[in-house]
Amino acid sequence: MIGLNALGIAAGLLPATAAIHHASDRGAPRRWRNVGFWTAFAILLMAGPWLPDMVNGCLLLMMVAFATIGLRPASVPTTSEAEREEGARRYGMRLFLPVLLLPVMAVGGTIAIADGRIGGLALIDPKQVTLVSLAAGTFFALLFAILLTRPPASAPAAEARRLSDAVGWAMVLPQMLAALGGIFAMAGVGKVVADGVLDVVPMNSPLTATIIYCVGMALFTIVLGNAFAAFPIMTLGIGLPILIRHFGGEPAIVAALGMLSGFCGTLLTPMAANFNIVPVAVLDLKDRFAVIRVQAPTGFVLLAFNIAVLALCAFPGASR
Numbered sequence: 277m278i279g280l281n282a283l284g285i286a287a288g289l290l291p292a293t294a295a296i297h298h299a300s301d302r303g304a305p306r307r308w309r310n311v312g313f314w315t316a317f318a319i320l321l322m323a324g325p326w327l328p329d330m331v332n333g334c335l336l337l338m339m340v341a342f343a344t345i346g347l348r349p350a351s352v353p354t355t356s357e358a359e360r361e362e363g364a365r366r367y368g369m370r371l372f373l374p375v376l377l378l379p380v381m382a383v384g385g386t387i388a389i390a391d392g393r394i395g396g397l398a399l400i401d402p403k404q405v406t407l408v409s410l411a412a413g414t415f416f417a418l419l420f421a422i423l424l425t426r427p428p429a430s431a432p433a434a435e436a437r438r439l440s441d442a443v444g445w446a447m448v449l450p451q452m453l454a455a456l457g458g459i460f461a462m463a464g465v466g467k468v469v470a471d472g473v474l475d476v477v478p479m480n481s482p483l484t485a486t487i488i489y490c491v492g493m494a495l496f497t498i499v500l501g502n503a504f505a506a507f508p509i510m511t512l513g514i515g516l517p518i519l520i521r522h523f524g525g526e527p528a529i530v531a532a533l534g535m536l537s538g539f540c541g542t543l544l545t546p547m548a549a550n551f552n553i554v555p556v557a558v559l560d561l562k563d564r565f566a567v568i569r570v571q572a573p574t575g576f577v578l579l580a581f582n583i584a585v586l587a588l589c590a591f592p593g594a595s596r
Contacts, residue, residue, distance in 0.1 A: 277392075278408050279401035281325050286411050288322030290436055291315075297352075297437040304350035313342040313482070314440065317448060339448065349441040352434050367424065374421040378413040385409025416500060442557070446550040450502055451518075457505030466513030473514065482523045486587045489514045493534050494541035494579055501547025503538025510534065530588040537582045542576035 295314035298307045316335045320591045324332050355363070364371065386409055392400035400408050422432065440447065460466070469492070489510060496506035515534055519525040542548045545568070552567045563569070 277401055278399060279404050280407075282358045283404065283407055283411055284324065286415075288318045288320075290440065290476075291321065292318035293433050294437045294440040297433050298349070298554070300478065301350060306346075306348050307350070307386075309345060310347050310349050310441070311344050313339055313347060313445070316342075341443070343445040347441070347444055349437075349444075351443070352438040354435065354438060363425070370424060374417040374424065377417040377420060378410070381413030381416060382406060382410040387411065438487055443550055443554050446554050449548075449550050450504065453500055453502030454504035456500065457508045460505070461508035461512055466509045466511070468513075469509060470513035470517065479518050479522070480527065482519070482591045483587045485514065485518045485523060486583055486590075489519055489530075489534060490537035490579060490583045493538040494544070497538040497541030498545040498547065501542075501545055501549070503535055503542055504540045506541070507535055510538075525586075525590040529586060533582045533586040537579055540575040540579040540582070540589070543571035543578075 291314040293317060295311050298304065298310040298314065301307050304310075316338045319327075320332060320335050320339075327335075386406045389400060389405055389409075390402070392398055392402040392405055394400070418432070473488055473492070475478075477484065477488060479488070492510045492514060493503065493506050496509055498502045502508055511531065511534060515530050519530050520527050542551060546553055548564065552571075553564070555561075555567050556564055562566075
């Protein structure tokens with residue numbers, strides 16, 4: 277049955293490709309730093325569930341050591357600006373088709389095989405249907421892009437390395453911050469947060485609790501850099517005991533809009549380096565916070581919208 281372990285193997289193909297490409301680049305003086313970093317990342321993704329915790333921990337420390345020393349990858353030959361402009365004119369709007377294929381397959385797969393059965397056979401873990409559909413969409417989008425543009429055989433691997441090097445160690449941040457959220461949840465940080473909030477703000481209405489929950493999700497995401505790290509803290513501290521159990525909120529609505537509120541915080545923080553700092557470096561922008569400045573109005577408006585929808589829809593018949 278296809279589940280998280282299979283998805284980890286699929287995800288590990290990207291850093292594995294980057295590692296192999298670095299190893300074959302004999303002209304790069306520091307290539308072994310990059311080989312070590314991307315190899316360790318690939319092993320963690322592809323074999324982590326079957327490795328002892330000590331081995332996984334050592335691989336993680338190895339990645340930290342390589343990132344601290346400095347990866348400093350060599351540049352990878354790519355198309356010139358003139359070649360990209362010529363390609364854009366040649367293919368036109370068809371260039372967007374591979375991108376559109378991703379959400380179509382992710383949503384379509386989630387709806388069509390919600391129980392994980394294909395042809396009567398239980399092939400996919402029902403809990404992971406969306407992620408499996410997204411992975412399948414990624415594969416077919418890549419295949420479609422190759423068939424559309426007919427690049428040189430070495431181009432996909434070279435571009436995978438180039439983009440991985442551009443993101444660098446920040447590619448690991450989502451996984452590490454999500455793990456940090458799990459550690460905080462096990463340590464009972466959510467209860468400490470809830471007790472502290474209850475001492476200051478009386479939770480006497482669903483609206484008040486909703487504001488505290490959504491704003492707290494955004495603030496913790498700003499501090500931690502990842503909504504997945506903030507979610508267990510705020511949901512175990514405020515969402516579950518107060519919004520759901522005490523006020524009878526609908527769990528699906530509370531969880532979904534709580535996570536969306538956390539994503540509002542993602543738009544506002546440099547801690548979300550892979551979203552807000554890496555694009556600045558890739559685009560060579562002079563203002564380090566250029567991306568955040570553009571996103572900030574959307575983040576605040578969307579946060580207010582999430583609060584309103586949660587308060588109006590999650591508590592049917594409740595007095596506000």
